[in-house]
Every structure is written in C-alpha cells, then in structure tokens.
Amino acid sequence: MPMNKNEANKRLIEKINAVEDSYPKNFSNTQKILLTTDGSITAILDVLYGKITLSTLEQHFEDATEESAKLVNCEVGDQVNFREIVMHKGDENLIYAISYIPIKRLTDEICCDLVRADIPIGRILKNYQIESRREVNNIFIEKPNETLQKLFNTDEDMLARDYAIIHKGEILMWIKEVFPVSKFTDI
Template sequence: MAQDKNEANKRLIEKMNDLEDDYGQKFSNTQKILLTTDGSITAILDVLYGKIELDTLDQHLEDADAEHAKLVNVNEGDEINFREVLMHKGEQPLIYAISHVPLGRCSKEVCNDLLRADIPIGRILKNYHIESRREVNNIFIEKPNDKLKELFGTDEDFLARDYVIINNDEILMWIKEMFPVSYFAEI
C-alpha cells in the first residue's frame, strides 16, 4: 500500500512538472497543493480563508450516457446525480466544480445531503465519517467557457484537475475542479 502511494505521488509530481513545462510557467506551492492533494479542497480553502461557502449552480438527476458511465464505473442508463457548484468566500469565487455521483452507492443520508445542495462534498464525507480515498486522474489547463468567464470575470486559462473518490473499492464520485491560473499564485 505504501508503495502504491509513493508511485501515485511520483506520478502526480511528474504530471505537475509536465504541466509547468508545457504551459511555460511555474505554479505556486498553493496551486500545486490544490491540484495534487488527495485530501479535501474544502478543508484547504477553509484554512486559507476561514470557512468558505458553496453555491449550487445546477443539480439534477440524469441517466448516465456512455461517457459518464465510464467516469463512475456504472452501466449506461444508471441514475447519477450531476452537480455544478461554486466555492467562494463572500463575493470572491474560488473554485468551480462539477461532480457525477451514482446514487446507488450512497446511503440515504448522504444522498439527501447531496440533493439538499450547498454542502461541499468534503464536508459531507467528513460529517458521515465515510472512509474514502481520492485518486487524481488528470491535472491540466482548460480554456474557460462563457459560464466560467462570467463567474470569475476573466477569460484567462484555468488550472484544472479531475479525480475520483473511492469507497469500498467502488467509485463513489467523479469530480472536476478548476480555477483561473492567476488564483492562489501568491499564497
């Protein structure tokens, strides 16, 4: 297990180094932590800014298409919860995130909190003492769409990552988090 963890850490460091080389820019330690952590982004932001807030921009149940079924390892047509959120402190947006959660893998209480909205996933997992691990799949740069440009007031590139949260050897959630490349640069 320790060997697997060491290999995963080496892989993330290589991905981070490759991203810096490809983009032609060194990123701050805070940016690197936010992109590579296998812990809760919410907890990190709470430490940096005090307790952050979350606004749910969209949330709905949908049948998994082929792409989303693959992300969370379910059958095409299985019901998943799609959630799009903005983590912020006051009026300052911090992190934009989307998640896909196969509801069949959540307890009734966790599903209720997910559907109730405006509770960060990290806090939900902590509140219910859910033993889980995060595995970062990708770290990358993404061009903002119109929604991101409006939310963050910028058209600069975004740093992004996607990862899965695993519980009992099954994917509990797939999450993509992103923020403008100038954010967290000096912290």
Template sequence: MDEMLEAIDNIEKRIGFNLSNVQKILLTTDGSVTRILEVLTKKPVVIETKVKTIIKADEDLAKALKIESGEDVNFRVVHLKNPDDRALVFARSWTPMKGLSNSIKRDLTSVDIPIGKILIKHKIETRREIMSIDAINADDEMVKAFDVKLGDLMLSRYYNIIHEARILIRINEVFPTSTTNFLHLM
C-alpha cells in the first residue's frame, strides 16, 4: 500500500471516521492548497498573518531545513481564509533566508501573500515533498483559528517546497477533522 494511503488509513482509525474527499486531497496534494481552497469555496483566499519574524535556526530546525545551525529563517504563522470569513487552514512556515533574492525576501517578510502566489509571481519552479500527515491535538493557536476545543483532533501535514535540490520552504498546515467546521467545503 502507498505510504499516503496507509497514513490516511491510520488517521481514520485514530479519529474514528472516514475523512471526506476534500480532507484527503488537502492532506496529500503536492500542488497549491491556496488554489484548491479558492476552487472549492469559489472565493479568493487571503492571508491573515499572525506571526512574522526572523529566527535563528536551532539544531532541530537546521537539520529539518538542511542548513547550518544559527542561520536566519523567516518564520510565519498565518490563517488562509476567504475575505471576511473564518480560517480554512492554519499554517506555519520556515524559510531559510540565505540565498534568496531581495525581492523574494521582501515578499516573504512584509506582504500578506500566500507562498504559492509568491512562487508564481517570481516564476520559481518548485516541487512539493510531503514529509508527514497526521492527526494532532488542537493547541491554543488552533482553538482561536477554528473555534474548536483545546485537544480536539486536527489534521496536519508537513511538507517541503524544493527548488534546485534545496529546501526553499518548510510548511506545516493544519485544518479541522470536524465535518461541521469543514461542511461548507463538501
């Protein structure tokens, strides 16, 4: 059985019900989640930035990004949402700053643009490599984003955006398992 199919099967056993097709697509796509959400909701997806800062990579982050410990990394926490609507996806991203052009750095650090649209704007050819999918417990940030209870099960995925054989961006996306929270997408 394919790794992704096995992971979905494990998630469904853990949460006690079958995921919707939309949830399966969002967990496993190697394309743009922003584009998928725009098609599903028939509305533009906007970014609401919650955190945007430059951090120094600790050993674990450096290992995950395949960079040196202490290098500058742009860390963002955002909600992907429709205008004047609730969050559809809660996302964290880590982007090593070394080697990026000034215009890409500017877009990543100062503008509320979805990462997929930044890549298109700068004509950067990339591929997405899904590292893991799982069900996790909602933390305080997710409670605020989705109006769920602390500890509620959420769907999570980690993936890397690869450009010229190096990790350009590492992303963690989280969205509800609850069909009531995702009902408007089904």
C-alpha cells in the first residue's frame, strides 16, 4: 500500500538531510528540489533554462537481468528498454540519466516515441496523458565513472537519485539521474 503524501514528503526530507549531513558541503535549494521532486525533472529544467533538449547516448532492447528485473519488478528474460541520455541546454550538459522500461507495460505508440525520438520521458507521459506517480527510492552521492567525467568535464562527486514511475500499480519505468555536486548551485 503506497504511503500517504505527508509520509512520502517526510521520508524524502529525511533522505536529503542524511545525504547532506554526510557531505562537507551544503546543497542548494535547486539541488534539493531536483533530488526530491516527485514531478518531472524536465519541467523543472524547462522553467530554469527555457526548453531543454535531450540527447540519447545509448538505447537498446535487452533481456532483463536479475538486477534490471528487480528494479522494474519483471521476470528475468523479459524484454526491457535500456536508455542512456543527457539533458542539456545548448552545449551545457545538465543531467545524465539511465532507465529501464519493461516493454510489456508500454503501448505501441509510447514504445515508438521512446525509441525513435529524443523525447524526455516526462514529456512522453504528458503527451499520452499517462496518470502516474514517481517514488524516489534513493538519494546519494557517487564517484563519477568515465562517461560522467567526459560528459561533465569533471571528476568531482555526483549527486544522484533513482526512482520508479508507477502506473496502474506497476513499475512503468526505473530511472537514475545524476549531476555534478557543483551543478545548480547558483540558481
């Protein structure tokens, strides 16, 4: 049974406070909003920067592994879409994200939009009027891998979160979003 909105908000505040308390630097309000929102990151970035753009770095269908099946609550071997993207405004990379999406939970139209165009998931859900909710699972700090170092031209720590988009009681998508700890500090 899903928790009520007040319990969910309290849990998110506790998570962001725990991460901030363990780090030598305080996070900006914008960073906290991006890490805790249960709404669309795309919509927030559009407000902050004007309409942002998405570039797909990698996308393919694969059989769900034990790890990805657990993330999206499907069977090992079920078809999932793996997607790796970067959201940016012009030449400035803003947020890197990966996602796993069980194909059996998508309509053909949504699947086509997902694979043929650089459309943010938040916009796809809005375009098809998909009623959904986001459940933030984790908020954390991680060291950048080679991809993140190249995308953001830094080896500094990364702020990250992962969450599930729930539709009709099932996980429609699992998403992890990442950005450098110095990003979004002045807005």
